[in-house]
Amino acid sequence: MLSVQLTKRRGEFVLDMDFTTPTPGITALFGRSGCGKSTAIALMAGLLSPDAGRVQVDDDVLVDTVRGIEVSAHGRRVGVVFQDPRLFPHLRVRGNLEYGSKRSASHLPHPVRFDEIIGLLGLEPLLARRPHELSGGEKQRVALGRALLAQPRLLLLDEPLASLDSARREDVLPYLERLRDAFAIPMVYVSHQFDEVLRLASRVVLLDAGRTVANGDIATVSRHPALRAIVGPDAVGAVVSGVVERVDPSGLAQLRIGDALLSAELDAAVVGQRIQIQVLARDVIIATEPPRALSVRNVVSARIVSITPDVGRNVLVELDVGRTATLLARITARASEELQLASDMQAWVLIKAVSLRGHVFSAPAR
């Protein structure tokens, strides 16, 4: 368990965060730029002293201002991958990778091994190179390996993909997924890109203007009103997870979510795989009777949980699907009135299978 309570005043800005999240696994620290994410990272890593607070990773208390505990940054074993790779220019890739491992305690029960990291991150061909000879994505992979080889008890990733263009990001993301699945190291992933969060994290802490406004599993936080304000109305959509039950030769996969089956075009889906997808609220249609003879692939029975006002003349309808997942649908207030939608009402949701595409991500291993 990672538990963080920290306050820090910097001029006008006050960071006051408080969250507890299970370990291992990736917890995303999500918020718009300027919400205090980087300050949070610096505080957790010990690069900055908090005004007050407490940080605990599993059984180890790293900060407790009440008891006068503040482990130094170099004694903390909290690794950081910064936005810019910060590789040491006077050392080759191998020297950079070994910098932390040389300084880490050798008596750890399950150390991250050099060969393992080299293999996972594909660093073998880069070992003899100097940092300035690497591409942006390669640099970030080296930075990741370097941080892990220092045997961190907690790894902080401060928007590690922000300095890369979208093609380079695609180069690095699969490596992050592999690391997440290969090591039991708790990670905090700071980002303001929800698609990265969706792809990597199982838990989300929402930070707004220096405060923790939501904290929970990604499905719950994906429906949180504070998140809507951050990502904007077009990106609002519930995250649901399911298991791939069948894959058609055409590439259409059947995703089991509780009692319901959703078909989605999932690239490289494997039967049995657990998958986390986001269904955008604007792509969901509600019917009050079972519809017939439609081209829409996904017609799922659902129960209306709540109806709340949304931007413009719209409402957001929360629907329970298959008793294990909750979807969000954006419809006009007028449609809601005409259909006489109400809480607890039986309804059918229609999602074009194709519209799931682009929001498909492989899920974290549980």
Next chain:
Amino acid sequence: MLSAAETDALTLSLSIAARSVLFNLPFAIAVAWLLTRTRFAGRTVFDAFVHLPLVLPPVVVGYLLLVLFGIRGPIGGWLYESFGIQLAFTSTGAALATAVMSFPLVVRSIRISLEALDGGLEDAARTLGAAPLDRFFSITLPLITPGILAGAVTAFAAGLGEFGAVITFASNIPGETRTLPLALYTALQTPDGDSLAARLALISLSLGLAGLLVAEFLSRALRVRLGR
């Protein structure tokens, strides 16, 4: 090719300049670090004090050294009585005077390097488990090497030509403190010394040129190594 007196002056100049650089570096690195990385009361006065040799007449520096490090001076007396070390009128004293004169140049060069250094790299080292001293020697020092080298080469070149402070503190003793510029000055004071003076001037000129070329070569090699 060179007469005994010329060889003496040349080797003495080289040795005094080299020793002055060695004296200088540890203190200059420490002072540059203090001036860039710390805030303390009296920092501005300290900064001005470090730069004094740039603006004071060298003779004044030599005089002050004589007062402090002379055999009856507070530091010089202690050194002589405790360790039998005499600085005034010795080649070591000449190196000290040269070091004091070039000190601000070295501090300046190292300071520029320190200021240009990306503090993020040191932060990264911290998160990788490097304690302060370890961090300084493994990250900071290697990265400011270009500045240190540039400072050292400048100080060495300037040290070859230091005149006022040396002659005042260490006098003009053949084979002990008579460096190239002092030998040149002496030659000019001597009847028929014109050709010797010209030869000494030529030696100084070649040395200076060689120094500049070495400095340029070193900085290029370093830039390639650090990828800038």
